Structure formats: C-alpha cells, structure tokens
Amino acid sequence: MTHGAHPTNRRQMPEALAADVFDPGLAVAWAEIARADPATLFDIERAAMRSAVPHRQREFTAGRIAARAAMGRDLAIPMADDRSPLWPTGANGSISHAGGWAIAIAGQPEQMLGVDLERDEPLPGEVLDSVLTPTERAWFGSDADTWARVIFSAKECAYKAQYPRSRQIFGFDAFEITLNPSRGSFHAKFQQAIAPFAMGDRLAGRFSRAGGYILTGIVA
Known part of the structure; x- marks a missing residue:
C-alpha cells in the first residue's frame, strides 16, 4: 500500500468515467478526499500545504495518494514554485480533483498527459x-x-x-x-x-x- 493509501469502496468511485476516457493500459487511480489524511504526506509535500485550509490540505493529499497509486511508486511528489507537481525521475502524470474525489494518471516521461x-x-x-x-x-x-x-x-x-x-x-x-x-x-x-x-x-x-x-x- 502506498504512502497515505487507504481502502476505498470502489463501487462509489466514478470508474465508469475513466473507462470511457482512457485506454485500459494507462495507469489511473482514484482517492477519496474526505478520507485523505495530510499527516501521511511526505515532509516536503506537507511544507507546501502548511498555510492551507484543512479542506485544501485533504484535496492535495488525495491527489498525491492517487498519484502514488498510479505511479506504483511510494515517492514524494513536491509542488514546484509554479504549483505544478514535480514528478520523480522517470515518471510523469497529471492530477485533478473535484467534489469528493481526486484522480491521477501516470505514464512515460515523453508523453503529454492531462486529466481534469x-x-x-x-x-x-x-x-x-x-x-x-x-x-x-x-x-x-x-x-x-x-x-x-x-x-x-x-x-x-x-x-x-x-x-x-x-x-x-x-x-x-x-x-x-x-x-x-x-x-x-x-x-x-x-x-x-x-x-x-x-x-x-x-x-x-x-x-x-x-x-x-x-x-x-x-x-x-
């Protein structure tokens, strides 16, 4: 289980959306915002959220949980100065969140990847x-x-x-x-x-x- 991961009722996940949008071979992962615990963030990630309100901290955390699950690697994904995610070497992806969910996709460094x-x-x-x-x-x-x-x-x-x-x-x-x-x-x-x-x-x-x-x- 990746850093900060938590069990999720998969029946509640809007998985049908991803099945319509992405090919089966692409790594896609979801996380529930309400269940995301900011204490599970890596220190370098938590620093970027120090002054954020609690809900924003949970959104950010859920996005990182989903991103680590999509990557299949338990590594930090810090926030750059321009607020974009700094993916680990050899990784690439995109993160989004809305309502009660965060979603992340991951692929190869040379790919252009976007999710909203x-x-x-x-x-x-x-x-x-x-x-x-x-x-x-x-x-x-x-x-x-x-x-x-x-x-x-x-x-x-x-x-x-x-x-x-x-x-x-x-x-x-x-x-x-x-x-x-x-x-x-x-x-x-x-x-x-x-x-x-x-x-x-x-x-x-x-x-x-x-x-x-x-x-x-x-x-x-």
Whole structure:
C-alpha cells in the first residue's frame, strides 16, 4: 500500500468515467478526499500545504495518494514554485480533483498527459463569458450553457497536458475546443503560437459525463 493509501469502496468511485476516457493500459487511480489524511504526506509535500485550509490540505493529499497509486511508486511528489507537481525521475502524470474525489494518471516521461475532473454543474455567467470563444458559443447555440463545463474541463485538461513543454501561463482564449458528443472526443486547437506549439496545432482528447461528474483526458 502506498504512502497515505487507504481502502476505498470502489463501487462509489466514478470508474465508469475513466473507462470511457482512457485506454485500459494507462495507469489511473482514484482517492477519496474526505478520507485523505495530510499527516501521511511526505515532509516536503506537507511544507507546501502548511498555510492551507484543512479542506485544501485533504484535496492535495488525495491527489498525491492517487498519484502514488498510479505511479506504483511510494515517492514524494513536491509542488514546484509554479504549483505544478514535480514528478520523480522517470515518471510523469497529471492530477485533478473535484467534489469528493481526486484522480491521477501516470505514464512515460515523453508523453503529454492531462486529466481534469469537474462537477457537472453550469458555469457562472461571468466565467462563461471568459471560457467560451465566439466560435464555441455559436457552435452550440442555445445549448452552449449545457456544454460550457465540458469545454472548460477540456481547456483545463489541454493546458495541463502541454504545460510541461511550454512552461507558459495563458488564458482560456488560447484554445478553441471542438467537441464530438457522440464519440466523447474533443480537439483543443491552439489559437496562437505558444512555443514549442504553433498556432493551429491540436491536442486530441476524450471526455465522459456520469454520476454528476465530467472527466476529460489527453494522452499523446
């Protein structure tokens, strides 16, 4: 059992989401936030959470529990100065949390990996305007509100997947999302050049909605 791991009622885990999004060969792990004990963190991880409120500490802990389970290695995953996870040598992955769950995926260092978990709830109006491009809004028309959270999640996922290569921070308008709801797939298209990515480059991903959650994933 990995550092801080705890038994989990697997029937409560939104596993169906991951089965729809990721191939069986990818390492995926979940952890319950409510059962995550910050005392089980490695010292270097705990230092980053020293001033955080208790719920944030549990979110962070659950993410690290899931990440260690996905890696299959009981090693620390500190937080970098830019708040991204510092994966151990030879490891790579992505972490997300929402509602009562944290999820992590792990793979090879050369892969681009992104995961985002969201509660399936409408986006607030002020956030909606900053997330959707005019093209995205026009594409869905009157259904834009229904799909806005999926687009939000896809952009978060794409940002995580590309960040280890670009190390650049940018806004939602840097990506334009094309969804294929019948296939549960999406493409995130760069709307500007963000080295090493060129304007027009695309990242392909998948999404699923079930049990009050949205899960998006990219493996490239």
